[in-house]
Amino acid sequence: MGALHEGHLQLVRAAARENDVVIVSIFVNPTQFNNAEDFRRYPRLPEADAALLAPAGCTVLFLPAVEQMYPKPAMLTFDFGLLERVMEGEHRPGHFNGVATVVSKLFHLSRPHRAYFGQKDLQQVAIIRQLTADLSFDLELTAFPTVREADGLAMSSRNRRLSVADRMLAPRLYGALTLASQMVIDGKPAAAAQQVAVQYLGAEPALTLEYFEVVDAGTLQPLTGRAQPAQAVALCVAAHLGGVRLIDNIVVESSDKGFGCF
Amino acid sequence: MGALHEGHLQLVRAAARENDVVIVSIFVNPTQFNNAEDFRRYPRLPEADAALLAPAGCTVLFLPAVEQMYPKPAMLTFDFGLLERVMEGEHRPGHFNGVATVVSKLFHLSRPHRAYFGQKDLQQVAIIRQLTADLSFDLELTAFPTVREADGLAMSSRNRRLSVADRMLAPRLYGALTLASQMVIDGKPAAAAQQVAVQYLGAEPALTLEYFEVVDAGTLQPLTGRAQPAQAVALCVAAHLGGVRLIDNIVVESSDKGFGCF
Incomplete structure (x- = not known):
């Protein structure tokens, strides 16, 4: 979702070490926000992000508009059962449906051999792992360890x-x-x-x-x-x-x- | 799901006219049956099917076992909203979740440029069209007209x-x-x-x-x-x-x- 920090850049560097082509998507996905104010206030810094990505090894930056990703509102919804009845899923109704929808779209549009996610969003990684297994997406998932500030705070946009x-x-x-x-x-x-x-x-x-x-x-x-x-x-x-x-x-x-x- | 009839074969011939490679999957998908007896009694004729497919232009036959398609039971479920509150969706609870799951798997495993479905399963076509649009599957869907016997009966396994x-x-x-x-x-x-x-x-x-x-x-x-x-x-x-x-x-x-x- 952009507003990149060192945690993101370590993901990109890890991908660049293991792959010839590294596609980064930056898309503040409206369907995964259950709070309109949180969506509005989410930091958006595409120019600064682009300047950071190239040196980190990103070869393609995908910056779609909301209307490109959602020409019509999606009608289908995902339910991940017990996996989303707790924590983020419980406190952010509809969040993981939005995540699974946009990640499916991004996987279909980019057809990655490997996909990299930050372990900081632990439940998101579990949901995407389940999505990938249940729908037989032909790709390898990597969950990259959380990157922290010197005082221990997990890096976050x-x-x-x-x-x-x-x-x-x-x-x-x-x-x-x-x-x-x-x-x-x-x-x-x-x-x-x-x-x-x-x-x-x-x-x-x-x-x-x-x-x-x-x-x-x-x-x-x-x-x-x-x-x-x-x-x-x-x-x-x-x-x-x-x-x-x-x-x-x-x-x-x-x-x-x-x-x-x- | 196999037990092929002329309706299926016309689909295969249409695909063969428009594509160099034609993959046919035959898989009696347990997750789309809401009735265990119907699943058990569904006709299975893989040898006869294979003999019909090659002359029709099929280049690859995909005949997976249930354990290959479902190494573990899927945890995620799909809901297509109003589109599945009527007719087959209303009378066969869980049917379209099973259809969307297996079709997603088959799409990911075969990565077709074009996919062919029979219009006889009209609601199924609508569900797959919605699935394809909502998750941005990069493929073209063709709904092929229902093929009928001389007396009007729609061909069906x-x-x-x-x-x-x-x-x-x-x-x-x-x-x-x-x-x-x-x-x-x-x-x-x-x-x-x-x-x-x-x-x-x-x-x-x-x-x-x-x-x-x-x-x-x-x-x-x-x-x-x-x-x-x-x-x-x-x-x-x-x-x-x-x-x-x-x-x-x-x-x-x-x-x-x-x-x-x-």
């Missing part, structure tokens, strides 16, 4: 809209995630980890928590009790800070040496 | 399952369609045309009518009142005959010289 004061507070999301993920790694019950994170975030009045979930990283369904030895667990958070909605996540996974964090 | 006596009665569906379509052409209200068809079909006790609808050929929504001068109108019927479910349709359209029938 929405960070630009934070006030200086809110920008100072924003790393608290990552703080809550690391705190709670350590508890999961230590074998504490999911509910206890969630409670600690909620309290930690609640201590900052400027921050309004939307959800903090401890889920199975595959099914995205809430974890009951403790993580199983071989279970990948995702900790996911959404919060509002001065009218800006931020999300972040961490996935922890067992390894031969016990649980690890990535 | 299910006709094989009719008893000799029921085969004699089956052309009554086409009879009802022509009767009612003439009334629409003559400017009679849709409800009157429908009533005449229902009475005509009801006169035969062996035949159980499921629906007889007079609809706008684009939206598939029931026609209220008379057809407008430039309006394409579809008359659609579904009925059971000795445990076999048959469907058929006629589309009538205005022309410069008045209404025509095709």
Whole structure:
């Protein structure tokens, strides 16, 4: 959706290392916004984006207009079942239908051999993985690790809209995630980890928590009790800070040496 | 879905005239059957089909197993809104989700420049047209006219399952369609045309009518009142005959010289 940051550019560089042609689409997709104000205020910087993309290895920039992508409103809708009954899907009705629709269109228009998405949108990656499997799209998906600022804040186009004061507070999301993920790694019950994170975030009045979930990283369904030895667990958070909605996540996974964090 | 008849073969011949490579898929798709018995009893004749296809111009026959098409059950479902709230969609819950899923898979696996479907499945064609438009599939759809037996019965793989006596009665569906379509052409209200068809079909006790609808050929929504001068109108019927479910349709359209029938 543009307003590119270092997280996007690392995706482009990874694609350029592995492919001869790298197509980047920049399209603020109206159908995935459940909030008209959020759509209106989403940053749009196509010239600045274009200047960043070429040096990163992008060979084709696709910048369609809304009327080109949607000559008529779509009639079909997607439902991803349990995968979208939680977190972003639960709090942003219609969001993943819009995502699946526009990603299907972009896949059909560009026919990529490989497609690169940021792990920061963890549930989006899960939805697109399901879409690709269920409809037999002939391509390889890569989920690229979240890129963070020095203080831990996950890079996001929405960070630009934070006030200086809110920008100072924003790393608290990552703080809550690391705190709670350590508890999961230590074998504490999911509910206890969630409670600690909620309290930690609640201590900052400027921050309004939307959800903090401890889920199975595959099914995205809430974890009951403790993580199983071989279970990948995702900790996911959404919060509002001065009218800006931020999300972040961490996935922890067992390894031969016990649980690890990535 | 195989059990090929002359209607299928005309589709293949049309494709062969317009393309260098003609891929035919034969796959009795379990997800589009809402009735397990209907799925079980659907005719399967792959060897006979293969023998018919080569002379008709088919260059590739795709005969996948169920486990190849569905290594895991699909999680996503499609909803086509009003387009599937009527007729086949209304009477066969989940049918068009199964159709859209398998057609998306087949499109992704074969990447056709052109795809050919029989107009006999009028609502299916409308759904696939919507799917193609809404997800920007890069291909051209051709809806091929229904091929009929000498007595008017629309060719269908299910006709094989009719008893000799029921085969004699089956052309009554086409009879009802022509009767009612003439009334629409003559400017009679849709409800009157429908009533005449229902009475005509009801006169035969062996035949159980499921629906007889007079609809706008684009939206598939029931026609209220008379057809407008430039309006394409579809008359659609579904009925059971000795445990076999048959469907058929006629589309009538205005022309410069008045209404025509095709």
